[in-house]
Amino acid sequence: MGNEAIAYGAIEAGVQVAAAYPGTPSSEVLSTLAGLAREKGFYAEWSVNEKVALEVAAGAAYAGARSLAAMKQVGLNVASDPLMSLAYIGVKGGLVLVVADDPGPHSSQTEQDTRLFARFAKLPVLDPATPREALEMTKYAFDLSEKLLLPVILRPTTRTCHACQDVEIQDGNASLQPISGFQRSPNWVIFPNLSARKHVWLNGQQEVARDSFESSPFNQLTINKQSDVGIIACGVSYNYVMEALQLTGLAASVLKIGTPYPLPAGPVLKLLQHAKKILVIEEQEPVVEDQVIALAWKNRYTTQISGKNDNHSPREGEFNVNKVRSILESFYGRQPEQAATFTAPELPLRTPVLCAGCSHRASFYILKEAARGKDTLFAGDIGCYTLGAMAPLYTTDTCLCMGASVSIAAGLSRVEPHRKQVAFLGDSTFFHSGIPGLINAVHNGANITLIILDNSTTAMTGHQSHPGLNRTAMGPTDRSIDIARMAEACGVEFVRVADPFDLKTAMQVAKEALAFDGPSVVVMQRACVAQMKKGRRRRINPDLCTGCGACVDELGCPAIGKPAGSPEILDNCFGCGFCDQVCPVGAIEEV
Amino acid sequence: MKLDIVISGVGGQGSVLASRALAGAGMGLGLDVRTSEIIGMAQREGSVTSQVRIGEQLFGATIPDHEADILLGFELAETIRALPKLKPGGVIIASSSAIVPVSVQLGISSYDREAMRRYLREQPGKVVLLDLDELAKSAGNIKTGNVIILGALSTLPGLPFEPEQLQQAVLNLIPEKLQNTNKRAFEVGRRAMEVA
Numbered sequence: 001m002g003n004e005a006i007a008y009g010a011i012e013a014g015v016q017v018a019a020a021y022p023g024t025p026s027s028e029v030l031s032t033l034a035g036l037a038r039e040k041g042f043y044a045e046w047s048v049n050e051k052v053a054l055e056v057a058a059g060a061a062y063a064g065a066r067s068l069a070a071m072k073q074v075g076l077n078v079a080s081d082p083l084m085s086l087a088y089i090g091v092k093g094g095l096v097l098v099v100a101d102d103p104g105p106h107s108s109q110t111e112q113d114t115r116l117f118a119r120f121a122k123l124p125v126l127d128p129a130t131p132r133e134a135l136e137m138t139k140y141a142f143d144l145s146e147k148l149l150l151p152v153i154l155r156p157t158t159r160t161c162h163a164c165q166d167v168e169i170q171d172g173n174a175s176l177q178p179i180s181g182f183q184r185s186p187n188w189v190i191f192p193n194l195s196a197r198k199h200v201w202l203n204g205q206q207e208v209a210r211d212s213f214e215s216s217p218f219n220q221l222t223i224n225k226q227s228d229v230g231i232i233a234c235g236v237s238y239n240y241v242m243e244a245l246q247l248t249g250l251a252a253s254v255l256k257i258g259t260p261y262p263l264p265a266g267p268v269l270k271l272l273q274h275a276k277k278i279l280v281i282e283e284q285e286p287v288v289e290d291q292v293i294a295l296a297w298k299n300r301y302t303t304q305i306s307g308k309n310d311n312h313s314p315r316e317g318e319f320n321v322n323k324v325r326s327i328l329e330s331f332y333g334r335q336p337e338q339a340a341t342f343t344a345p346e347l348p349l350r351t352p353v354l355c356a357g358c359s360h361r362a363s364f365y366i367l368k369e370a371a372r373g374k375d376t377l378f379a380g381d382i383g384c385y386t387l388g389a390m391a392p393l394y395t396t397d398t399c400l401c402m403g404a405s406v407s408i409a410a411g412l413s414r415v416e417p418h419r420k421q422v423a424f425l426g427d428s429t430f431f432h433s434g435i436p437g438l439i440n441a442v443h444n445g446a447n448i449t450l451i452i453l454d455n456s457t458t459a460m461t462g463h464q465s466h467p468g469l470n471r472t473a474m475g476p477t478d479r480s481i482d483i484a485r486m487a488e489a490c491g492v493e494f495v496r497v498a499d500p501f502d503l504k505t506a507m508q509v510a511k512e513a514l515a516f517d518g519p520s521v522v523v524m525q526r527a528c529v530a531q532m533k534k535g536r537r538r539r540i541n542p543d544l545c546t547g548c549g550a551c552v553d554e555l556g557c558p559a560i561g562k563p564a565g566s567p568e569i570l571d572n573c574f575g576c577g578f579c580d581q582v583c584p585v586g587a588i589e590e591v
Numbered sequence: 592m593k594l595d596i597v598i599s600g601v602g603g604q605g606s607v608l609a610s611r612a613l614a615g616a617g618m619g620l621g622l623d624v625r626t627s628e629i630i631g632m633a634q635r636e637g638s639v640t641s642q643v644r645i646g647e648q649l650f651g652a653t654i655p656d657h658e659a660d661i662l663l664g665f666e667l668a669e670t671i672r673a674l675p676k677l678k679p680g681g682v683i684i685a686s687s688s689a690i691v692p693v694s695v696q697l698g699i700s701s702y703d704r705e706a707m708r709r710y711l712r713e714q715p716g717k718v719v720l721l722d723l724d725e726l727a728k729s730a731g732n733i734k735t736g737n738v739i740i741l742g743a744l745s746t747l748p749g750l751p752f753e754p755e756q757l758q759q760a761v762l763n764l765i766p767e768k769l770q771n772t773n774k775r776a777f778e779v780g781r782r783a784m785e786v787a
């Protein structure tokens with residue numbers, strides 16, 4: 001897998017400290033590193049958020065260690081504050097920042113293009129087309145970082161991160177270079193006069209990076225003397241371009257770009273000399289295209305340059321061979337092949353749902369019931385529990401970004417005091433960025449109820465550790481931070497812990513929390529089903545069932561259906577027993 | 592040599608394991624392999640598609656539309672959803688059983704099994720529908736549907752690997768205590784093709 005290849009690349013480069021916050025499609029970079037950390041003799045951690053991860057990596061790099069931070073594109077927003085300053089301060093040991101982009105998007109709030117962020121931060125960025133290239137680029141990125149004294153961004157996209165390829169790895173232990181140690185210097189302290197000087201240096205480093213990329217093997221020009229068309233293909237798009245050319249039989253010179261910023265001039269100028277028309281194929285933003293246009297203008301080339309700016313290719317969505325093929329065909333003025341029409345029977349809507357036995361379902365049900373008859377808004381957050389927005393729970397009215405639920409609820413409470421504002425937050429998200437919002441709500445006296453859905457894991461991204469657990473990325477620990485006590489320490493007067501599968505008690509607690517004047521917190525505690533043993537399966541006693549359908553319509557559990565008209569509990573029942581308590585006539589019982 | 596296989600199913604059915612086993616078998620022959628999956632929100636009960644490419648001189652990991660040689664369907668409706676990937680006349684080996692999504696139970700959408708089975712049987716290539724639930728029960732573990740379909744696949748002519756090589760690639764990914772169950776599941780899949 002591409003993410004594993006990046007991890008092995010880092011190990012081969014002698015990484016000494018690695019830190020990350022999980023997020024699809026980036027998570028496997030650190031989970032792979034963590035799994036090998038003890039054996040290979042380096043340090044790996046799941047940090048509470050991306051800003052912290054980058055700062056941990058930066059600290060290690062200040063002392064001369066090779067370090068890596070990993071996150072997804074929206075995570076980079078959280079880390080942007082240290083990133084921008086770090087570009088001015090620079091590093092001593094190589095620092096590679098892996099930021100996985102998710103064009104599509106498959107599992108993200110945005111489709112933002114990290115290459116633009118790299119340009120904004122004035123940092124070089126590498127864009128691997130395949131897992132094999134991702135491994136090579138990671139090793140190269142460490143060397144480049146030490147040469148430039150700057151962090152280097154490796155920006156794979158989903159189809160590199162989650163693609164698998166046969167990749168050769170070195171099995172032995174990497175030779176960890178001796179760490180030179182932190183040396184005191186005013187150059188590590190970002191005062192304005194230092195920034196003013198370092199900004200000039202940083203701008204100069206853009207040209208050094210550009211020169212380094214001139215001879216990079218990650219940029220390859222193949223001239224086709226028979227064709228006056230040039231295609232510039234970036235990252236994974238290179239694969240789509242090559243396959244589309246093969247399928248259509250179209251001829252072109254192709255410049256593969258693996259170093260989108262700063263773009264080296266040499267290979268582009270060679271292509272400009274040869275081609276009469278150039279088409280730039282890159283996902284998301286016209287990062288390379290804009291640089292090619294500037295380069296052509298500066299060098300007085302009148303070559304036609306196409307791509308995003310003249311609407312030949314879209315700025316939204318993920319590419320694939322078919323999309324690239326039709327972009328190519330229209331560029332060459334060819335009639336695209338008619339796609340076969342698809343007259344299948346109607347297919348069911350199949351969206352992801354909370355698992356059978358997931359305690360979040362119970363928590364949402366309880367809050368919905370506890371708020372019945374009251375005008376209540378539910379602010380949601382990022383995690384499995386975002387699925388609370390789906391039918392039939394409908395308990396997520398807003399969702400913005402990690403940790404925002406509590407502050408959004410507080411903001412709403414200022415202008416809609418007649419409504420009760422409820423915020424939901426997961427345990428990992430609480431540590432990630434929920435705590436400042438909670439402290440703010442307490443300090444400013446926001447009348448909100450925060451429900452912390454504590455399932456003792458970071459479930460959505462693959463069960464990574466967080467500070468509330470007695471394990472770290474590298475193994476067990478006896479240090480865990482109690483969420484309820486943390487909320488009390490934030491100054492919340494009403495803090496209760498409840499088991500969402502104890503409907504009666506949890507409902508009572510929820511009602512008290514909603515009635516409390518001022519910020520209140522309920523920690524709904526129940527481990528994630530993916531990490532639990534199954535309970536006793538349930539069945540519906542047909543003699544007692546009135547067929548009211550509450551178990552199906554209120555819960556939306558994938559283990560309760562009506563295959564033959566009346567409700568039935570299916571094979572995938574997890575045995576959580578929550579439906580027993582919801583059934584108004586007590587018709588659900590243990591098998 | 593080029594073999595493009597699409598695997599479609601529902602999160603939790605083991606399509607990732609199946610794609611890794613196919614890739615492992617391909618690698619054992621010294622061929623280039625690529626696989627691609629989208630993981631994340633589709634992990635649980637959502638639609639999942641895996642793609643496997645085995646051959647020489649491969650580019651990307653995703654198969655263009657209408658180019659896959661074989662479609663392995665772990666669930667009835669999801670098999671149809673993935674059909675645009677299959678080349679005209681391509682081979683389909685699929686489960687005839689349904690995993691009915693919550694949306695159907697809630698009355699938001701519908702699921703017509705008979706219409707779907709009929710539609711699949713009308714496809715131009717070789718189409719084999721297996722009662723995967725029953726076969727998995729006979730193998731002794733309801734979760735072995737993925738391995739049964741790989742067993743069924745292994746009977747097709749023209750594959751680059753021998754059945755034993757694919758079976759070994761599967762077993763390489765399976766914990767010790769489940770080896771026998773999965774060996775059995777692979778054989779159940781092979782036998783099902785003799786009957787089908």
